[in-house]
Amino acid sequence: MEKFSIDGPGFINVTLSPDYWRSLLPEIIASGAKYGEIDLGKGQKIQIEFVSANPTGPLNVVSARAAAVGDVLVSVLNLAGFDAWREYYVNDAGRQIRLLGASVAARYATLCGHAEDVPEDGYQGEYIIDLAKEIRSELGDELMQLDAGERAEKLSQIALDKMLALHRQAMDAYRVHYDLWFRESSLRAAGKHFDVLNVLREKGLTYEKEGAVWFRSTDFGDAKDRVLITREGEPTYFLVDIAYHKDKYERGFEKIYDLWGPDHHGYIDRVSAALQALGYAKENFQVRIIQQVNMLRDGEVVKMSKRAGNIIEMREIVDEVGVDAARYFFIMRKLDSPLDFDIELAKKQTDENPVFYVQYAHARLYNIIVHGREKGVELEPDADLSVLNEPEEFAVMRKLGEYPEIIRRIAELMEPHHLTTYLIELASTFHSFYQKHRVISDDRSLSRARLVLVEATRTVIHNALGLLKITAPERM
RNA sequence: GCGCCAGUAGCUCAAUUGGAUAGAGCGUUGGCCUCCGGAGCCAAAGGUUGGGGGUUCGAUUCCCUCCUGGCGCACCA
Numbered sequence: 403m404e405k406f407s408i409d410g411p412g413f414i415n416v417t418l419s420p421d422y423w424r425s426l427l428p429e430i431i432a433s434g435a436k437y438g439e440i441d442l443g444k445g446q447k448i449q450i451e452f453v454s455a456n457p458t459g460p461l462n463v464v465s466a467r468a469a470a471v472g473d474v475l476v477s478v479l480n481l482a483g484f485d486a487w488r489e490y491y492v493n494d495a496g497r498q499i500r501l502l503g504a505s506v507a508a509r510y511a512t513l514c515g516h517a518e519d520v521p522e523d524g525y526q527g528e529y530i531i532d533l534a535k536e537i538r539s540e541l542g543d544e545l546m547q548l549d550a551g552e553r554a555e556k557l558s559q560i561a562l563d564k565m566l567a568l569h570r571q572a573m574d575a576y577r578v579h580y581d582l583w584f585r586e587s588s589l590r591a592a593g594k595h596f597d598v599l600n601v602l603r604e605k606g607l608t609y610e611k612e613g614a615v616w617f618r619s620t621d622f623g624d625a626k627d628r629v630l631i632t633r634e635g636e637p638t639y640f641l642v643d644i645a646y647h648k649d650k651y652e653r654g655f656e657k658i659y660d661l662w663g664p665d666h667h668g669y670i671d672r673v674s675a676a677l678q679a680l681g682y683a684k685e686n687f688q689v690r691i692i693q694q695v696n697m698l699r700d701g702e703v704v705k706m707s708k709r710a711g712n713i714i715e716m717r718e719i720v721d722e723v724g725v726d727a728a729r730y731f732f733i734m735r736k737l738d739s740p741l742d743f744d745i746e747l748a749k750k751q752t753d754e755n756p757v758f759y760v761q762y763a764h765a766r767l768y769n770i771i772v773h774g775r776e777k778g779v780e781l782e783p784d785a786d787l788s789v790l791n792e793p794e795e796f797a798v799m800r801k802l803g804e805y806p807e808i809i810r811r812i813a814e815l816m817e818p819h820h821l822t823t824y825l826i827e828l829a830s831t832f833h834s835f836y837q838k839h840r841v842i843s844d845d846r847s848l849s850r851a852r853l854v855l856v857e858a859t860r861t862v863i864h865n866a867l868g869l870l871k872i873t874a875p876e877r878m
Numbered sequence: 879g880c881g882c883c884a885g886u887a888g889c890u891c892a893a894u895u896g897g898a899u900a901g902a903g904c905g906u907u908g909g910c911c912u913c914c915g916g917a918g919c920c921a922a923a924g925g926u927u928g929g930g931g932g933u934u935c936g937a938u939u940c941c942c943u944c945c946u947g948g949c950g951c952a953c954c955a
Contacts, residue, residue: 409898413897498955625881633953664949693884734890735890739891747890751917755917765915766914766917770915772914773914774914776914777914804894823891826902827902833919837918838920840914843913856914878917
């Protein structure tokens with residue numbers, strides 16, 4: 403530290419010495435991918451559940467946003483000292499799967515020459531027909547020999563497996579690799595939801611009304627009580643979901659965070675109520691709502707309607723703009739803000755596109771090091787850095803020093819957009835330096851020192867892009 | 879009607895959770911390549927932070943109220 407000063411009410415300014423900033427550079431290079439590591443989490447086990455889309459239809463663009471956000475959050479949390487885990491909840495049981503089976507069965511029967519209507523509340527989408535066609539091409543008409551009930555049951559399992567495989571492929575292509583795809587059916591098979599029901603009942607937190615079993619969630623802050631067992635005797639999605647969340651704690655997670663879509667915010671209080679009723683601390687279960695995505699083409703919002711069948715699928719958007727741009731654009735905004743995704747902009751390979759701005763900076767940095775080597779100036783992390791005295795050099799060093807703080811902020815606030823904002827700032831700070839000063843020149847000692855600055859900058863950009871799982875190109 | 883979220887430069891968004899002169903990108907205007915990548919840089923213009931109250935040394939941030947937009951208010955998931 404160089405000096406303290408008191409400047410106005412509430413401000414104490416601390417000036418750090420030039421040597422402090424210079425010493426950061428070899429540290430960054432030595433740390434490599436570990437630069438930015440902090441001990442915020444202290445090894446705490448934390449689970450992030452995200453996407454968890456129903457396997458009854460294709461993944462949409464909201465899932466693509468959630469997938470990018472959840473994936474990056476876990477990476478950042480791990481860097482911040484947590485033991486973080488990616489999980490996907492597969493709703494592979496219950497009413498909707500029966501409807502999936504019935505819908506596919508109707509299309510299948512129709513293809514086999516026995517015209518049948520898709521049930522009123524079934525799935526009408528084009529993809530159901532595709533599924534039916536695929537199944538028929540594999541199995542022929544043989545399922546027509548079963549009675550209608552068995553056929554629907556059989557087809558629901560086949561369709562489920564196929565949808566699930568598609569979802570896994572889409573996530574894989576998107577570079578999201580879950581630690582676990584958790585099956586709802588496994589909870590049901592083990593009767594875990596009935597265990598929950600019994601516990602709540604023993605605590606006197608349930609009652610019967612109009613033939614259904616209710617949970618007194620209002621005792622724990624919910625707006626109204628909720629049904630656990632329907633009049634028909636079926637467990638609700640809610641009951642099984644309580645069991646799922648309880649199971650997370652039983653598997654050793656100390657904190658469980660869910661990322662949900664905006665249409666689920668009314669659901670938060672009841673799950674929180676149930677977990678509190680079961681004795682878990684309120685603050686260990688948190689839900690972040692990820693707002694909607696508006697797809698734009700040439701500045702116009704693309705109208706999407708599930709009914710009309712013109713939804714944009716996750717796969718389509720990733721195929722069209724590429725994984726790098728898609729991930730970047732979906733991370734770019736604060737979770738609370740609706741996100742405008744301009745498809746044409748994401749595809750542009752120009753300065754209008756922030757992805758290319760950052761990737762360009764990395765390619766340029768890499769190239770400078772190559773150029774230095776060609777000129778006989780090797781990268782030496784222990785070079786004498788006292789020759790670095792330009793304001794633009796210190797601006798870059800200060801920016802590099804911010805990185806661990808960015809990691810902390812993202813981990814504490816669960817807001818990954820700070821990473822893309824930071825990358826733009828770092829790239830911009832470096833470009834300003836680069837424009838004004840030459841790295842490789844006749845002054846050997848200055849060249850060596852600046853190469854250290856370049857490599858440290860390259861390392862941080864590389865690390866940040868790594869967290870985003872966006873490629874850091876050596877040339878473009 | 880009730881609840882959640884948003885409203886910041888012409889456009890798309892930030893602002894280290896209450897701090898200093900509210901910052902970037904795009905767009906506009908004017909400059910910069912004999913030279914490590916011009917996919918870059920510099921400069922200028924552009925703001926009553928949706929309106930109005932309040933809290934205090936200090937508010938984009940917290941509270942109240944109103945306006946606008948999105949979403950939700952199932953024995954669906």
